[in-house]
Amino acid sequence: MATVVVLADFTEQGLRNAKERISHVDDVLELAKKSDVTVKHMYWTLGWHDVVAVCEAPDNETAFSLSAASRAPVRTETLRAFSFDEMKKIHGKMV
Secondary structure (H helix, E strand, O other), X not given: OEXXXXXXXXXXXXXXXXXHHHHHHHHHHHHHHHOOOEEEEEEEOOOOOXXXXXXXXXXXXXXXXXXXXXXXXXXXEEEEEOOHHHHHHHHHOXX
């Protein structure tokens, strides 16, 4: 399983209905489940991004972020994250 960090930003429509966004978490978790994605942690943040989620996905090609963005007034960016041990393996393959 690949670890991914999903950064989400509310669109103008999402900000207008900000109080309702928390109630949509169950929908996002169900969508993740259907995409074989496990949401390990989800945080609402102050700063550049509105929500940060740490997930495990079956591969780097998963369409979870795109699916979530198509159903909710958010824009997402997905980052592949590597553990210390994974980076050690990657560094070991460098030429």
